[in-house]
Amino acid sequence: xxxxxxxxxxxxxxxxxxxxxxxxxxxxxxxxHASELIDGAGLVNYMQRPTFSVGSWAKYHTVSKSxxxxxxxxxxxxxxxxEEVWWGEPCFWVETRTKKMGARERATxxxxxYAAFGDTMAEKHVLWFIRKTINGYSPDGKPDIGLYSRDKSxxxxxxxxxxxxxxxxRIDSLGRDTVTVPAGTFxxxxxxxxxxxxxxxxxxxxxxYYERRLTRIFHYSPRVPLTNLVKVEIDDAQRGKTxxxxxxxxxxxxxxxxxxxxTDLIEFGTSGVTSTMVPEANRRSxxxxxxNQILDExxxxxAPAQSQSRRPGSGN
Numbered sequence: 001x002x003x004x005x006x007x008x009x010x011x012x013x014x015x016x017x018x019x020x021x022x023x024x025x026x027x028x029x030x031x032x033h034a035s036e037l038i039d040g041a042g043l044v045n046y047m048q049r050p051t052f053s054v055g056s057w058a059k060y061h062t063v064s065k066s067x068x069x070x071x072x073x074x075x076x077x078x079x080x081x082x083e084e085v086w087w088g089e090p091c092f093w094v095e096t097r098t099k100k101m102g103a104r105e106r107a108t109x110x111x112x113x114y115a116a117f118g119d120t121m122a123e124k125h126v127l128w129f130i131r132k133t134i135n136g137y138s139p140d141g142k143p144d145i146g147l148y149s150r151d152k153s154x155x156x157x158x159x160x161x162x163x164x165x166x167x168x169x170r171i172d173s174l175g176r177d178t179v180t181v182p183a184g185t186f187x188x189x190x191x192x193x194x195x196x197x198x199x200x201x202x203x204x205x206x207x208x209y210y211e212r213r214l215t216r217i218f219h220y221s222p223r224v225p226l227t228n229l230v231k232v233e234i235d236d237a238q239r240g241k242t243x244x245x246x247x248x249x250x251x252x253x254x255x256x257x258x259x260x261x262x263t264d265l266i267e268f269g270t271s272g273v274t275s276t277m278v279p280e281a282n283r284r285s286x287x288x289x290x291x292n293q294i295l296d297e298x299x300x301x302x303a304p305a306q307s308q309s310r311r312p313g314s315g316n
Contacts, residue, residue, distance in 0.1 A: 040078035040096040041110045041130065045228045046122035049295060054285045056080045056225035058268040064261025074100040080226060081109060081275035082283040086131050090114045090290040093278045109134040109277040114294050134277045143279055170194045179219050179231055181264040186230045188219040210240040224268050232263040
């Protein structure tokens with residue numbers, strides 16, 4: 001079943017609307033537009049061997065504001081709620097709780113395969129490693145657990161499509177630094193991730209040029225379980241201009257929208273936060289030998305064209 005939630009693939013970033021035209025705002029000013037239900041599975045650091053345990057958690061506060069008046073202000077708590085062997089595959093539950101200012105807390109949970117760790121595609125395609133999801137409760141009050149299925153068109157895609165990206169994210173190391181957030185002072189490694197896209201289109205008798213430049217600076221520390229993330233600084237800018245067809249405008253680009261935001265670590269720990277979504281029977285650890293076996297086995301990157309053919313079993 002497909003999910004109506006926002007997977008945090010790269011950061012807790014502000015969402016900036018895409019203008020319909022270069023001279024129009026696409027939504028009313030002052031609208032808050034962050035997703036009501038966020039999945040923090042994409043914030044897990046899959047590029048190193050997992051150092052977390054069941055009960056590890058981290059809480060973040062994101063604030064952002066755009067020139068058009070869009071605002072975000074919410075906290076996200078990410079918890080390792082339990083572990084489970086599913087179809088013979090060792091997995092762990094990530095429970096995410098989102099609390100927007102003036103709204104009730106919302107929660108979701110994802111069962112993620114340990115095969116994601118060390119796989120070069122995990123950061124870009126974390127959805128490939130999600131096995132089950134919980135987005136709410138059934139009428140009898142039990143967690144509504146659903147199998148996560150991939151889109152049919154994705155399963156038919158050729159490997160070359162996934163190997164080639166037209167606008168890849170550019171990553172630059174910024175060295176080491178010291179940063180202070182509500183959770184304390186940390187010595188961090190900084191990395192800048194830059195993404196840019198541009199397009200030109202004909203609309204009636206006009207030519208429209210649009211570009212987006214998204215820059216995020218990540219602050220990482222191994223002291224933080226699960227994510228290693230201490231702080232994120234976001235600058236999301238959209239610019240463009242319009243001219244009559246055949247009469248190119250050499251003037252500067254017009255700023256259509258720009259959002260600035262930060263995500264700060266508030267608290268973190270290895271205990272003290274209890275799951276509210278994951279079934280009680282799965283709020284436990286599994287045999288570490290099973291986890292180590294999948295972490296140690298050599299394997300090729302996940303193949304998007306390959307579907308699962310294993311049959312469900314008790315697994316637990």
